[in-house]
Amino acid sequence: MSLDPETLKQFLETLDRFVRERLVPHEAQVAEEDRIPSGLVAEIREMGLFGMSIPEEFGGLGLTMSEEVSAAFVLGQTSPVFRSLVGTNNGIGSQGIIIDGTPEQKAAYLPKLASGEMIASFALTEPEAGSDAGSLRTSARRDGDHFILNGTKRFITNAPHAGLFTVFARTDPTSKTSAGVTAFLVEAGTPGLSIGAIDKKMGQKGSHTADVILEDCRVPATAIIGGPPREGQGFKTAMKVLDRGRLHISAVCVGAAERLIRDSLAYAMERKQFGEPIAEKQLIQAMLADSRTEAFAARCMIEETARRKDAGAKVSTEAACCKMFASEMVGRVADRAVQIHGGAGYVEEYGIERFYRDVRLFRIYEGTTQIQQVVIARNMIRDASA
Missing domain, CATH: 1.10.540.10 (Acyl-CoA dehydrogenase/oxidase, N-terminal domain)
Incomplete structure (x- = not known):
């Protein structure tokens, strides 16, 4: 609405x-x-x-x-x-x-x-399963009208604070692909579910990730998203939410880039070298202009794709394009921001080095850049073959 x-x-x-x-x-x-x-x-x-x-x-x-x-x-x-x-x-x-x-x-x-009374957590990634859904090892063995979950999930955002976990587990042990994987809703405090130590990360300090460990964790069949009839349909559910998630992250990347550009411009107009603000130097101007252009391009891509999605169009390819371009773009903008700030960009006081580390994650989660490339190319081939 x-x-x-x-x-x-x-x-x-x-x-x-x-x-x-x-x-x-x-x-x-x-x-x-x-x-x-x-x-x-x-x-x-x-x-x-x-x-x-x-x-x-x-x-x-x-x-x-x-x-x-x-x-x-x-x-x-x-x-x-x-x-x-x-x-x-x-x-x-x-x-x-x-x-x-x-x-x-x-x-x-x-x-x-x-x-916000309850925080959600999405438990998909495993020590040996990330982009490759077919290698998922967490198992869900049926026991009457319940399932017994066993496995370990890794790098799970908000796990230490979550009240509800969407856990993906293999209900069909004979399947070697994403087919046969089911999505379960598991509440915190369920016997057999525990949380590992908080990960020490490169950036985004204050946002916590940790392992989610399932040891004979018993949940009713009604915990399957959509109920028992949707057993084995977990990845189909996951795929339905990808476009929205990719567009959301893309927009966050644009916001971060615009913040970095604004801070870089302000610094360049104040910082003087050779008798004038460095903003008057053409090589600094080139970095500012490149950053502004790329951020504007990403914003336009995202706004147009969002409008098309709201209109009911299928935008899987375009959403992947947005995620790939925007996440790579903000990395370039952050790098230029450090360069424009010079030594000041490398110390904590100005906050630029923190953003430089923080935005690096955008190229990894919600589907790596390489996965976006695969999605885009495969969709192109499929559409051309239709």
């Missing part, structure tokens, strides 16, 4: 003010302490950010794809850590339930996810 233009305008203005006045001032503290202060989490809840894409009937804002990317452009202007906290509730942690969940599952979980 689309918001009326004035309501959307007010929401985006409020979000922009919240980002500038409440989130940006806490960036260094969050990175230093590797945690988001509980008071700030409460403010994020009050803003409704946990439920941006969840339908209004379940307590969310019910934003369309175009509205969601507009919000993500703004939210991306601060540390990606804050977006990561709410990302799974709006994306892969809730969309599977919205699309394929039973009425009971929707009623039980979506209101809690929308309010």
Whole structure:
């Protein structure tokens, strides 16, 4: 359901003010302490950010794809850590339930996810299974009207804080592909589910990932997303939410790039060398212009693809193009930002080196650049062969 233009305008203005006045001032503290202060989490809840894409009937804002990317452009202007906290509730942690969940599952979980009372976590990646879904080893053995889950999931975002896990496990041991994999909803505290140590990462300090360990974890068949009839359909559910997730991450990349460009321009206009601001130097101008052009191109790609998705068009290829271009683009922009800042870009005080590390992850999760290339090319070949 689309918001009326004035309501959307007010929401985006409020979000922009919240980002500038409440989130940006806490960036260094969050990175230093590797945690988001509980008071700030409460403010994020009050803003409704946990439920941006969840339908209004379940307590969310019910934003369309175009509205969601507009919000993500703004939210991306601060540390990606804050977006990561709410990302799974709006994306892969809730969309599977919205699309394929039973009425009971929707009623039980979506209101809690929308309010932020419960944080969702998406447990797919394993020590030996990431992009290759066919190598997934976590098993789900049927035992009457229950399943027994065993396996380990790795690099799972928000795992230490999650109240609900979407766990992908193989219910058909004879299958060597993604077929036969089922998606289960497993609540935190379920016997047999435990969380490993928090990972020490290159960047995005304050956004926590950890192993999710399943040891004879017993769940009812009704925990399957969509109920027992959707046994073996887990990856089909996952594929349905990919386009939205890729467009959301792409928009966050644009927001981060625009923040870096703004900071780089301000620094270049203040920093003087050879008797004038370095912004007057053509080689600095070239870096600023390249960054502005690439960020603008990514923004246009995302806005157009979001509009097409809202209109009901199939946008899998275009969403993959957006994810690939935007995530690579923000990496280049971050590199130029360090270069423009010179030595200042390499020290903590200016925050540029933190963004440089933080944005590196965008080329990896939600499908690596290489996976996007494969998706795009395969879709091109398929369409040409039709």
